[in-house]
Amino acid sequence: MIAAERKPFEQIKLVTDQFENILVVGCNTCVAVCLTGGEKEAEQLAAELRLQRRNDGIGGSVETVTVLRQCENEFVDSIAADVEGKDLVLSMACSIGPQLIAERHPAVRVAPAMNTNMLAVVQKHHVWSEYCVACGDCGIFNTGGICPIARCAKQLLNGPCGGSQGGHCEISAEVPCVWQLIYEKLATFGLEGNLSRIGGPKNWSKSNSGGPRTMKKEGFEP
Amino acid sequence: MRSGSILEKVLADGKFAVTAELGPPKGADPQVIIDKANILKGHVDAVNITDNQTAIARMCSMAAAKIAIDQGLEPIMQMTCRDRNRLAMQADILGAAALGIKNLLCLTGDHQSFGNHPEALGVFDLDSITLIKMVKDMRDVPQFQCGEEITFAPKLLIGAAANPYADPFPFRAVRLAKKVEAGIDFCQTQIIYNLEKFEEFMRQCVELGVTERCKILAGVAPLKSAGMAKYMKNRVAGMDVPDEVVERMAAAEDAQSEGIDVCVEVINRVRDIEGVAGVHIMAVEWESAVPEILSRAGLRAGSGS
Ligand code: SF4
Numbered sequence: 001m002i003a004a005e006r007k008p009f010e011q012i013k014l015v016t017d018q019f020e021n022i023l024v025v026g027c028n029t030c031v032a033v034c035l036t037g038g039e040k041e042a043e044q045l046a047a048e049l050r051l052q053r054r055n056d057g058i059g060g061s062v063e064t065v066t067v068l069r070q071c072e073n074e075f076v077d078s079i080a081a082d083v084e085g086k087d088l089v090l091s092m093a094c095s096i097g098p099q100l101i102a103e104r105h106p107a108v109r110v111a112p113a114m115n116t117n118m119l120a121v122v123q124k125h126h127v128w129s130e131y132c133v134a135c136g137d138c139g140i141f142n143t144g145g146i147c148p149i150a151r152c153a154k155q156l157l158n159g160p161c162g163g164s165q166g167g168h169c170e171i172s173a174e175v176p177c178v179w180q181l182i183y184e185k186l187a188t189f190g191l192e193g194n195l196s197r198i199g200g201p202k203n204w205s206k207s208n209s210g211g212p213r214t215m216k217k218e219g220f221e222p
Numbered sequence: 223m224r225s226g227s228i229l230e231k232v233l234a235d236g237k238f239a240v241t242a243e244l245g246p247p248k249g250a251d252p253q254v255i256i257d258k259a260n261i262l263k264g265h266v267d268a269v270n271i272t273d274n275q276t277a278i279a280r281m282c283s284m285a286a287a288k289i290a291i292d293q294g295l296e297p298i299m300q301m302t303c304r305d306r307n308r309l310a311m312q313a314d315i316l317g318a319a320a321l322g323i324k325n326l327l328c329l330t331g332d333h334q335s336f337g338n339h340p341e342a343l344g345v346f347d348l349d350s351i352t353l354i355k356m357v358k359d360m361r362d363v364p365q366f367q368c369g370e371e372i373t374f375a376p377k378l379l380i381g382a383a384a385n386p387y388a389d390p391f392p393f394r395a396v397r398l399a400k401k402v403e404a405g406i407d408f409c410q411t412q413i414i415y416n417l418e419k420f421e422e423f424m425r426q427c428v429e430l431g432v433t434e435r436c437k438i439l440a441g442v443a444p445l446k447s448a449g450m451a452k453y454m455k456n457r458v459a460g461m462d463v464p465d466e467v468v469e470r471m472a473a474a475e476d477a478q479s480e481g482i483d484v485c486v487e488v489i490n491r492v493r494d495i496e497g498v499a500g501v502h503i504m505a506v507e508w509e510s511a512v513p514e515i516l517s518r519a520g521l522r523a524g525s526g527s
Pocket residue numbers: 131132133134135136137138139140147148149150
């Protein structure tokens with residue numbers, strides 16, 4: 001899923017203080033599972049804003065609406081009536097949400113309430129870990145199904161580097177060395193010898209570095 | 223000859239090579255390098271010119287290497303993958319060769335979070351091993367990484383680092399063998415204090431045939447104080463400082479002299495290990511210790527004898 005967390009209230013308020021009528025839009029998919037941007041969290045943020053704005057003597061209204069997914073036109077289009085008459089839409093989706101809302105409702109100002117962090121797994125309750133950076137050329141069959149591009153601090157294709165000690169990465173004792181995990185995983189298949197083959201260099205042209213990407217399904221007319 | 227460097231000749235002649243380290247300044251003053259070069263000149267075969275070491279911004283290794291050449295000291299220019307992509311690296315490699323630099327040490331580089339610009343983007347387009355392969359292809363094919371021909375090849379002796387103390391231990395010699403496969407001519411190891419582990423690492427290197435194709439220089443360093451020994455033991459990634467070394471430093475009356483003695487003892491031990499072709503002395507910001515270490519070890523630069 002996409003993991004995103006809410007910006008600090010102080011930062012959100014710097015933007016919202018400039019506007020009167022505000023619509024907070026929740027998203028009920030990834031960020032709802034993250035417990036950061038779903039319907040409940042949208043209502044919480046709206047309540048916080050109302051209280052702060054009453055104390056600060058700012059007029060206007062703060063309303064909420066939540067859609068299933070802010071990354072699809074039909075859901076974003078469905079809030080047209082809610083957006084009507086608002087000065088600011090505050091999106092609680094990953095940062096795709098505010099961009100699509102701005103595109104589909106060009107008359108209104110839009111701001112993100114979230115910081116989009118990563119493509120993640122739920123490691124355990126309330127802990128998400130980055131597993132993929134959408135590099136566009138997945139090579140994890142060679143690394144035991146474990147991604148060194150997203151999970152090695154230096155995106156090495158020939159790790160573990162000289163900083164790997166005791167199973168953790170040189171950057172922090174809190175961060176596992178993913179190349180140690182890759183080594184151990186391959187060893188379970190008796191394949192650690194595969195790591196004597198040189199990996200890379202990576203073709204970054206398939207990643208975001210190659211320019212913004214679009215994807216079309218062949219045989220279908222857009 | 224691949225590069226025509228002094229280091230290449232010393233190693234090819236089977237002489238015991240001696241290299242040291244020269245860190246460029248955090249400023250634009252060439253005199254800092256001139257002064258350090260004059261301390262080291264005549265004592266060592268070549269000096270490593272570090273490249274934004276530990277991710278701290280400094281004068282670039284190419285310029286500092288050129289200043290060392292002008293002082294009559296042969297540089298080993300270090301290049302990390304952290305700060306530049308393959309385009310910039312190839313440009314720098316050609317430029318370095320054009321300036322008369324003949325040795326290049328290829329490193330991945332410490333993560334930017336260690337340094338004074340932790341907010342910087344880490345590039346890591348290549349890693350040390352794909353960098354080595356690129357340099358070898360530039361020199362020997364000769365071609366750019368993309369496969370296009372190079373009309374005037376950069377003649378460089380290619381080096382790398384190796385850390386016997388990183389994990390998993392059984393993979394460390396294998397990883398050095400990968401660097402040999404990619405194209406290195408020599409390597410310098412992490413600073414050695416734990417000799418038993420280093421001996422085992424060297425045995426594995428001999429077994430894998432690494433020592434036949436690559437000259438291994440054992441990394442050594444003089445400790446300045448017990449505090450430094452403790453810091454290295456506990457805080458520096460990839461180090462292995464045994465307790466007895468820390469205790470010895472703590473008990474010493476003259477810590478600096480003791481540190482030099484420990485270093486000399488390590489040098490004397492590694493000289494007897496099969497496959498060790500030289501030493502690399504890392505006396506960072508203590509260049510003046512190098513002549514003293516060499517004289518106590520009875521060593522002269524291979525080129526000097
Ligand atoms: S290799 Fe690329 S696509 Fe595959 S998991 Fe890693 S970042 Fe994602």
